Amino acid sequence: MTAANDIARVRGSFAYAIDFALPGMLHAVLVRSPHPHAEILAIDAAAARVDPDVVAVATADDLAGLDPWQGVVVRDQPLLAIGKVRHAGEPVAAVVARHPAAAARAAGRVVVRWRVLPPVPTIAAALAPDAPALFDQGPPQRFPKGSGAEAWREPARNVLWRFRFRTGDPEALFGRAAHVFTDTYRFPRMSHLPIEPLCAVARWDGMGAEVWCNNQDPFLLRTDLARIFSLPEASIRVHALPAGAGFGAKSYPKHEALTLLLSRLARSPVRLALTWDEMMLTLSQHAAEVTLTTAVSADGTLLARRGLLRLDGGAYADASVIVCEKGAYRSLPGPYRWQAVESVGEVVRTSTIPAGSFRGFGGPQACFAGERQIDAIARRLRLDPVEFRKRNLLRPGEEPWPGETPMDSDLEDGLAAVAGRIGWRGSRAPGRGRGVAVGMKDGGGFSRRSLAVVKLARDGSALVLSGIADLGQGPERVAAVIVSEVLGIDPARVRLAPIDTDRTPHDQGTHASVGAAMVGLAIRRAVEAVRARLIALAAEVIDEASGDVVFEAGMIRRGNVSLSVPALFDRAFGAQGSELIGEGEARNPFDAEAPLGARCGFWMPSFAAAEVSVDADTGRVAVERLVVAGDAGHALDPEGCRAQTEGGAVQGLAQALIEALVFDDEGRLANGTPLAYRMPSVLDLPREVATITLEHGLGPGPHGAKGLGEHAILAVAAAIANAVADATGAEYSTLPITPEDVAATSGSADGVQAG
């Protein structure tokens, strides 16, 4: 099936948010802080305002009367810096002008007087006893959580959040285990850099507001805008236009509210489109330090794990609280059977770029550490890494701990698939190594509700209204497959409508790989409602005493009378035509007992196997072969599953060997341009990348479908690192693994990674 959007994409006629314009639209450019941590003494915008092309300049003074704080759970980020800045690149003012170039020129004339404060560039600096405080924090505040879990806001200086989950009796198990291993891993942060940056056009019309943007959370954004501007939600209309990818960069409200404020000040529609350089300053993945203590019995059975996932949250909360909780609770224990777990997640504030949603949502950090340690333990105990894992993986139907969603994938099958494909048991050539990893994350979000509407037209074509944002993951295709199956129509006659919060039914956002499973289920129920209406209509219209209404191959039959959809519509509604409308809903309900407020929607395992070659002289690592498998439950769009898996694998490979944001001693970004920040190209691809889409059929979606949009990034980095360890005999605890690291450790069986 070729979707209409695909043809538009290869023809270059597909329109994204960045292509959107309104007549009379003005352009905004932000003035950003050069300092990581500084007090703002004064802002003098006079030289900018005198420019005849400049229409408005906004500073913190213009936030008066608003509730200008953004963030998920903790709202601590102002639309423009108020009083002080907490990271280099933080917006302190915005200039609106008739042309982008005029706005940029005027922005350069805004003069800020600063009092520079000591920076807090790293986790260690933030936790030092004499560390400067980034916020005037209140007393620690305890937040209620479900069974076995607790959370605290601001439990210590520069600590935004601490979460702890406990099940079983770890102390007893650590006390009597044959082996206990403690290892610490360090994880750098990548930049999302979707090709299309964040972009918003906003129009304030006195009574309400309209926003066109590429944010994947149009309804959360509507709620946030209503709060910030004290407007009824119903007076705010958000259009989530197709996005040129995201990877997390476009989730949760970003600069849309600021753009709306600028429109109100300028009394015109305003566009604010960030550059790539600015995207790198806006949000990043979380850097992390992960310490794992794992108890193992004499026979190689995993007993207990204690973990600390310490995330560098950067200057502001954004989504850090929930990244921390999900990473610590759902990814840190990994895919294994434990008798006891104690997981702690912590978000540390530093004066660096805010960190937030990034594909995997805390999972990549936890899985890299977890799967590196499992491999290291296998080597220390002289166990085969694949067999060691197999012995301890959760089985289908097994609860990871009491009260949590039972495992809904066959993990052993997934591991066997990738290990078999890489030739795990085969001999290794000199300088070569193989590694496997099994990553684990939840999918489907916290408690969740997705709504969908399907409208069937007289001609038998169908329109789907759903809040699933198009980031390139192919939601229109999944919708078409689901609708065409239920109605027996050509998928090419199904279209997913653009998102407009005035018309699209509510959805809690395109997160956590929910598309196929949760939104898909809502769409399935909506189209089943349409089908029921069609059948009821046929029963009413076809005056045939005998027989039930049968729906087959797009025709509706009762007894000997068979009608097409148009003929049925004509008989029922006359020549003017009409529509049949169905609604559907999918929910993952609140559960006060569940540690995170709801059981996990589904589990999203990730299986990877890598073969690398290592040049002992230069330390250069080449990934020769990569095999990655995910469980789609049921593949609604097999090519889409393949693409998600391949794409995530490339990101995982980049995480392992290539990409990392680099900061100077004061926490300023040192490689903050597209030229300086190295990204993978086709030259970095292994000769062989094999993807396997498993269909274990145990997910909550149509035919047992699950999401797999985030899986591949979970396991690939660890599999590659494990392969390098296999080749060199050294353990690697820090990413990315550079040639310098490898050259320093290569050949020493007990080698410890430098730095």
Add this chain to the structure above:
Amino acid sequence: MIDQTERIAFDLDGRPVAATVATNRLLIDLLREEFGLLGVRAGCDGGVCGACTVLIDGVPATACLMLAVEVDGRRITTIRGLECADGHLHPVQRAFLEERAFQCGSCTPGMVLLASALLAENPDPDEETIRAWMSAALCRCGGGGAILRAVRRAAAVMREAR
């Protein structure tokens, strides 16, 4: 701010066009804003991502690193110009569809143009050559493997048709 302008004329996707442009105007802005060519995708603004790739006299170039005045008298091909007049897609475009060699599609026009330029110059490129050419643009969705498959497929189809 427009201090100086210049009149330029060039061939755009097979048609002669003319424009009066500021001497500091970027080619990408001219093509997107004056000619409405969405297929010249905007990306990194620094010649790294390759989303704005166009062909100038058949040679790939990033429109974000060129001034509009530089194309005076030259032949520009954007993704729109690859299609036949009757709307039939170029074999490279078809191969990208068949291999589903895109997710968000932001890199697709540039990738398709790169591949078409390669195959026009070298109908039977080896793997190294394909990778070297296609590395001039980035697919952040990680679709490089499918893109390579699409280029190989297009090469085979085009050789067959010769």
